[in-house]
Amino acid sequence: MRELLQKIESKTVQVGVIGMGYVGLPLAIEIASSGIKVLGIDVVESKVKQINEGRSYIPDVSPAAVSRHVQSGRFRAVNDFKILSSLDAIIICVPTPLSKTKDPDLSMVVSAVERIAEHLRPNQLIVLESTTYPGTTEELMLPKFEEAGLKVGKDFFLAFSPERVDPGNSVYNTRNTPKVIGGITSNCLEVASKLYQHFIEKVVPVSSSRAAEMVKLLENTFRSVNIGLVNEVALMCDRLRVDVWEVIEAAASKPFGFMPFQPGPGLGGHCIPIDPLYLSWKLKTLNYRARFIELASEINADMPHYVVNKVNDALNEFSKSVKNSKILILGVSYKKDIDDLRESPALDVIQLLQNRGAKVMYHDPYVPEIRLDGTSLISMNLDQGLRDADCAVIITNHSNIDYRKVVDASKVVLDTRNATKGIKSPRIIRL
Numbered sequence: 001m002r003e004l005l006q007k008i009e010s011k012t013v014q015v016g017v018i019g020m021g022y023v024g025l026p027l028a029i030e031i032a033s034s035g036i037k038v039l040g041i042d043v044v045e046s047k048v049k050q051i052n053e054g055r056s057y058i059p060d061v062s063p064a065a066v067s068r069h070v071q072s073g074r075f076r077a078v079n080d081f082k083i084l085s086s087l088d089a090i091i092i093c094v095p096t097p098l099s100k101t102k103d104p105d106l107s108m109v110v111s112a113v114e115r116i117a118e119h120l121r122p123n124q125l126i127v128l129e130s131t132t133y134p135g136t137t138e139e140l141m142l143p144k145f146e147e148a149g150l151k152v153g154k155d156f157f158l159a160f161s162p163e164r165v166d167p168g169n170s171v172y173n174t175r176n177t178p179k180v181i182g183g184i185t186s187n188c189l190e191v192a193s194k195l196y197q198h199f200i201e202k203v204v205p206v207s208s209s210r211a212a213e214m215v216k217l218l219e220n221t222f223r224s225v226n227i228g229l230v231n232e233v234a235l236m237c238d239r240l241r242v243d244v245w246e247v248i249e250a251a252a253s254k255p256f257g258f259m260p261f262q263p264g265p266g267l268g269g270h271c272i273p274i275d276p277l278y279l280s281w282k283l284k285t286l287n288y289r290a291r292f293i294e295l296a297s298e299i300n301a302d303m304p305h306y307v308v309n310k311v312n313d314a315l316n317e318f319s320k321s322v323k324n325s326k327i328l329i330l331g332v333s334y335k336k337d338i339d340d341l342r343e344s345p346a347l348d349v350i351q352l353l354q355n356r357g358a359k360v361m362y363h364d365p366y367v368p369e370i371r372l373d374g375t376s377l378i379s380m381n382l383d384q385g386l387r388d389a390d391c392a393v394i395i396t397n398h399s400n401i402d403y404r405k406v407v408d409a410s411k412v413v414l415d416t417r418n419a420t421k422g423i424k425s426p427r428i429i430r431l
């Protein structure tokens with residue numbers, strides 16, 4: 001342990017990050033910025049190539065930063081796992097999606113763990129950052145590493161540290177977002193904390209990897225449940241003929257005991273719609289039904305249907321049907337000012353409208369093309385789209401779209417994000 005701690009202290013530690021995506025690439029850049037050598041490992045050859053050419057494919061990571069660290073020799077990428085035995089610390093940032101049956105799909109974590117186990121040697125630290133259910137590090141990873149005969153906390157070190165990156169957030173990034181860490185043993189926690197302190201401003205230790213896993217799920221379940229609640233409030237306000245946005249804004253004037261959440265067309269992204277289901281799945285194995293999670297998930301998953309019914313009502317006002325109407329979707333990424341389409345409710349809304357016979361177009365300055373069930377749609381020019389469309393539907397409120405112009409040029413606008421706040425027009429229908 002002392003040898004590893006000395007390497008960490010002197011920054012001669014060799015770190016590898018497995019998974020060069022939205023989480024892994026920004027993390028690798030922070031590690032390199034702290035003066036520590038880092039190797040990015042990914043199975044996708046094109047990502048490896050782009051990194052080594054000094055390019056970035058993640059909007060939050062500047063190409064200049066990648067290029068600077070590659071040129072300085074502090075950062076490079078490979079898709080060869082043999083290199084793992086030469087590393088002192090390995091951080092896993094691979095995806096943890098759901099299977100078709102909505103169960104945790106840990107196949108990519110398992111694959112990374114198996115590759116590490118093949119090359120495990122004494123004095124290595126392994127940290128899992130991928131979001132997962134409580135118990136994964138201890139129940140799934142630890143036994144695979146101990147098969148080699150090494151003892152955790154003595155011969156090698158294992159910890160969990162959830163990633164909290166918020167793509168597109170201009171204030172909080174990997175470095176200045178506090179990082180929770182839980183080790184399998186106190187030695188594991190100490191080694192991992194010492195490493196992270198070089199490139200993360202504040203480390204928050206917890207007593208176990210299981211607690212650290214649960215922290216992430218609490219954070220994301222908190223969001224999912226509160227968004228589910230406010231979405232249901234939007235449905236209730238619709239029946240009561242009350243403007244939900246006005247109600248939320250006024251409620252948020254209370255300086256204590258209330259935290260505003262925004263309703264919308266449904267949940268998107270790689271975290272909030274998925275992570276709580278990791279928790280409810282784990283609880284099912286312990287004969288417990290996570291009722292809040294299930295209910296919130298049900299309400300949130302139903303929002304795209306609600307949006308489509310609203311489009312139907314909007315067109316009805318003009319004696320038109322959804323069938324054969326031209327509908328322009330504005331914004332398809334799951335949240336504003338980013339290009340990430342994963343789990344985006346826009347995809348559900350488009351599919352539901354197409355199923356009802358609508359001719360769907362879209363405009364998104366961040367997403368040039370989307371593929372749905374083998375067909376592809378290309379982002380169209382905003383002015384032309386507004387001219388052609390019978391109805392415009394705002395799904396994502398990108399900062400660089402002029403919503404005044406959208407309202408003026410549209411026949412009718414369904415605004416699911418309050419993007420037209422402050423604009424008065426009989427053409428606007430709000431969620």
Ligand SMILES: NC(=O)c1ccc[n+]([C@@H]2O[C@H](COP(=O)([O-])OP(=O)(O)OC[C@H]3O[C@@H](n4cnc5c(N)ncnc54)[C@H](O)[C@@H]3O)[C@@H](O)[C@H]2O)c1
Nearest residue numbers: 019020021022023042043093094095096108111130131163
């Ligand atoms: N994106 C976010 O905002 C965010 C925020 C917090 C936590 N997380 C969590 O972080 C984890 C990673 O998410 P992400 O958004 O970075 O995913 P991503 O899809 O952007 O990146 C993952 C990368 O891992 C690579 N990969 C997959 N299997 C691999 C393997 N066996 N070996 C090496 N590389 C492999 C993929 O090619 C990809 O480049 C997930 O568990 C996610 O839930 C994501």
